[in-house]
Amino acid sequence: xxxxxxxxxxxxxxxxxxxxxxxxxxxxxxxxxxxxxxxxxxxxxxxxxxxxxxxxxxxxxxxxxxxxxxxxxxxxxxxxxxxxxxxxxxxxxxxxxxxxxxxxxxxxxxxxxxxxxxxxxxxxxxxxxxxxxxxxxxxxxxxxxxxxxxxxxxxxxxxxxxxxxxxxxxxxxxxxxxxxxxxxxxxxxxxxxxxxxxxxxxxxxxxxxxxxxxxxxxxxxxxxxxxxxxxxxxxxxxxxxxxxxxxxxxxxxxxxxxxxxxxx
Amino acid sequence: xxxxxxxxxxxxxxxxxxxxxxxxxxxxxxxxxxxxxxxxxxxxxxxxxxxxxxxxxxxxxxxxxxxxxxxxxxxxxxxxxxxxxxxxxxxxxxxxxxxxxxxxxxxxxxxxxxxxxxxxxxx
Numbered sequence: 416x417x418x419x420x421x422x423x424x425x426x427x428x429x430x431x432x433x434x435x436x437x438x439x440x441x442x443x444x445x446x447x448x449x450x451x452x453x454x455x456x457x458x459x460x461x462x463x464x465x466x467x468x469x470x471x472x473x474x475x476x477x478x479x480x481x482x483x484x485x486x487x488x489x490x491x492x493x494x495x496x497x498x499x500x501x502x503x504x505x506x507x508x509x510x511x512x513x514x515x516x517x518x519x520x521x522x523x524x525x526x527x528x529x530x531x532x533x534x535x536x537x538x539x540x541x542x543x544x545x546x547x548x549x550x551x552x553x554x555x556x557x558x559x560x561x562x563x564x565x566x567x568x569x570x571x572x573x574x575x576x577x578x579x580x581x582x583x584x585x586x587x588x589x590x591x592x593x594x595x596x597x598x599x600x601x602x603x604x605x606x607x608x609x610x611x612x613x614x615x616x617x618x619x620x621x622x623x624x625x626x627x628x629x630x631x632x633x634x635x636x637x638x639x640x641x642x643x644x645x646x647x648x649x650x651x652x653x654x655x656x657x658x659x660x661x662x663x664x665x666x667x668x669x670x671x672x673x674x675x676x677x678x679x
Numbered sequence: 680x681x682x683x684x685x686x687x688x689x690x691x692x693x694x695x696x697x698x699x700x701x702x703x704x705x706x707x708x709x710x711x712x713x714x715x716x717x718x719x720x721x722x723x724x725x726x727x728x729x730x731x732x733x734x735x736x737x738x739x740x741x742x743x744x745x746x747x748x749x750x751x752x753x754x755x756x757x758x759x760x761x762x763x764x765x766x767x768x769x770x771x772x773x774x775x776x777x778x779x780x781x782x783x784x785x786x787x788x789x790x791x792x793x794x795x796x797x798x799x800x801x802x
């Protein structure tokens with residue numbers, strides 16, 4: 416294992432954040448307060464921080480719109496159109512209207528429902544359709560970040576037999592905007608971060624290389640920060656500080672990737 | 680690739696076909712329970728998961744069972760980020776996993792093949 420500077424920095428960050436320290440019984444409040452299962456304090460704090468962040472305005476969407484994105488993601492799990500499409504040979508073989516509880520634009524609702532309910536069959540065609548409706552790549556990436564942060568949190572709640580966390584109250588305010596991001600074309604659907612600018616998104620990197628997954632939302636640094644705040648307590652590339660061997664974690668990761676038909 | 684590499688410290692050689700083949704034993708400790716927990720969580724089989732949690736916890740320990748679900752839920756999000764952005768494989772992964780992607784069937788998940796398969800029928 417390399418002990419290069421960036422790795423040490425990443426590891427110290429893990430220790431500093433009390434990622435491995437467990438809550439004292441009865442200390443849990445807020446998210447996950449209804450479970451008796453042992454969860455790490457750092458994970459709960461990270462998820463609560465993400466929830467709070469989603470409720471506020473992002474660079475391109477208001478807090479109310481961001482909360483609506485989470486609501487749509489949840490609705491997708493019981494949407495009849497999504498269910499019919501999953502049974503079809505192609506998601507484009509079935510027309511219809513999604514079950515929806517928000518006033519988000521129809522193309523955004525479709526995008527969110529597809530990401531949530533049928534991620535393995537997302538194609539460049541879907542992305543192009545969203546762009547063709549006038550959504551910018553930056554807006555698209557912010558949606559991806561919000562929705563998938565909530566997927567992590569919702570999946571863990573449901574997997575532990577808990578009711579989903581209550582949606583936070585949207586905070587007022589217009590989208591904040593952002594300076595131009597430092598991105599490059601690298602063969603993805605969107606420009607991605609140049610790389611090695613935000614090391615530490617994934618725990619346990621042994622050097623300064625940043626994998627494409629950490630660069631993928633580089634168009635919107637706020638989305639990178641949001642998503643990896645949610646993700647970081649769930650995994651490390653080495654010396655995983657969970658009661659699992661690294662091989663067990665990699666098996667789970669591989670199996671999820673296969674189930675979701677994820678090439679990366 | 681990471682699953683294969685994770686066996687090196689213990690000089691274990693895991694069966695990578697277990698990633699896509701339900702009937703293959705991975706060789707990973709408690710692999711049966713890890714598979715059951717992961718599949719139920721990712722496939723939203725919440726009623727099944729109630730029983731699986733109980734039995735897996737008894738077999739491998741409650742903390743390990745919970746941590747398995749922690750990893751699975753994290754990857755349920757991050758795989759969607761990859762799928763929604765169309766990011767290519769990292770260069771070293773691309774080069775080192777050609778045979779593995781073919782033998783496990785993962786190659787069929789590449790973006791071009793998905794487009795060929797799923798964009799064929801358009802309305």
